[in-house]
Amino acid sequence: MVGGGKVGTRKVMTLLECGAMVTVVSPEATKKLIELADSKSITLKKRHYQTADLVGTFLVIGATDKEELNWRIHVDAERMNKLCNIADRPEACNFILPSVVSQGDLILSISTSGKSPAFAKKLREDLEKQFGEEYAEFLHLMGAIRKKLLIQDHHAPDDHKPVFEKLIKKGLLEMIRDGKKEETDHLLVQVLGKGYEFESLTKKVG
Numbered sequence: 225m226v227g228g229g230k231v232g233t234r235k236v237m238t239l240l241e242c243g244a245m246v247t248v249v250s251p252e253a254t255k256k257l258i259e260l261a262d263s264k265s266i267t268l269k270k271r272h273y274q275t276a277d278l279v280g281t282f283l284v285i286g287a288t289d290k291e292e293l294n295w296r297i298h299v300d301a302e303r304m305n306k307l308c309n310i311a312d313r314p315e316a317c318n319f320i321l322p323s324v325v326s327q328g329d330l331i332l333s334i335s336t337s338g339k340s341p342a343f344a345k346k347l348r349e350d351l352e353k354q355f356g357e358e359y360a361e362f363l364h365l366m367g368a369i370r371k372k373l374l375i376q377d378h379h380a381p382d383d384h385k386p387v388f389e390k391l392i393k394k395g396l397l398e399m400i401r402d403g404k405k406e407e408t409d410h411l412l413v414q415v416l417g418k419g420y421e422f423e424s425l426t427k428k429v430g
């Protein structure tokens with residue numbers, strides 16, 4: 225990350241959420257970035273950018289307030305075959321960042337293809353209200369069922385497709401959302417058989 229201002233900080237937080245090892249090069253940095261450096265969550269080099277900073281990196285983001293410098297970072301990154309995002313110049317990016325909603329293993333990405341980042345943010349906020357915790361719980365359960373069918377019961381993919389469709393169609397998600405434990409177990413056992421109760425399935429994958 226080149227540039228440790230407001231935008232650089234937001235993008236560093238996204239990188240950390242994705243499990244990246246982050247180095248920030250910037251003469252000035254926000255309080256948040258200094259805290260992250262103090263706790264060794266990132267490496268902070270408090271100096272001006274040099275082309276050699278790109279050596280050994282997988283992905284580069286330029287978010288400085290100097291237009292010429294951002295362009296130079298783009299040129300350097302292209303020359304070195306790096307993935308590169310420049311915050312204020314979509315034409316200098318070889319990828320752009322989406323706005324992301326995540327609820328457990330459910331990930332929804334929103335992009336307006338550069339037409340309106342502000343609207344991507346608004347859609348994220350709307351979708352965050354719509355996709356509550358029940359989606360995380362539901363996917364945890366569906367994953368456990370899938371694993372048990374595939375590994376333990378050696379089900380062929382063609383066989384379990386209608387099973388999953390039935391669970392979805394009969395409202396498993398809504399039952400979880402409404403906390404209807406008995407109805408949930410009844411449906412699971414009816415469609416899948418004994419041994420597929422909610423508690424036992426979710427405990428095993430713990």
Ligand SMILES: C[C@@]1(CC(=O)O)C2=NC(=C\c3[nH]c(c(CCC(=O)O)c3CC(=O)O)Cc3[nH]c(c(CC(=O)O)c3CCC(=O)O)/C=C3\N/C(=C\2)[C@@H](CCC(=O)O)[C@]3(C)CC(=O)O)/[C@H]1CCC(=O)O
Nearest residue numbers: 311312314320321322323335336337338339341342344345
């Ligand atoms: C999704 C998100 C991800 C992230 O960056 O983390 C993201 N921008 C976010 C917010 C945001 N960005 C801006 C505002 C102020 C309002 C406005 O201008 O609309 C707000 C809203 C706010 O801050 O409230 C300003 C802005 N952004 C770009 C330009 C330049 C230009 O368009 O020319 C300018 C003008 C700069 C200037 O004024 O000079 C360009 C890009 N921004 C993108 C992504 C890519 C397109 C994604 C898409 O279209 O969907 C792209 C092309 C490249 C890239 O950066 O990857 C994140 C939402 C996170 C969230 O909250 O969920």
Ligand SMILES: NC(=O)c1ccc[n+]([C@@H]2O[C@H](COP(=O)([O-])OP(=O)(O)OC[C@H]3O[C@@H](n4cnc5c(N)ncnc54)[C@H](O)[C@@H]3O)[C@@H](O)[C@H]2O)c1
Nearest residue numbers: 227228229230231232250251252272273287288289311312
């Ligand atoms: N894509 C987006 O979402 C978005 C949103 C708002 C603004 N922007 C654009 O992003 C850029 C950064 O915005 P900001 O609000 O974070 O600015 P800012 O002024 O808060 O931060 C700029 C940072 O760049 C650093 N910098 C300056 N010279 C440098 C050098 N030679 N080497 C390394 N770092 C250097 C500064 O130390 C500072 O930390 C601006 O060009 C702005 O137009 C993009």
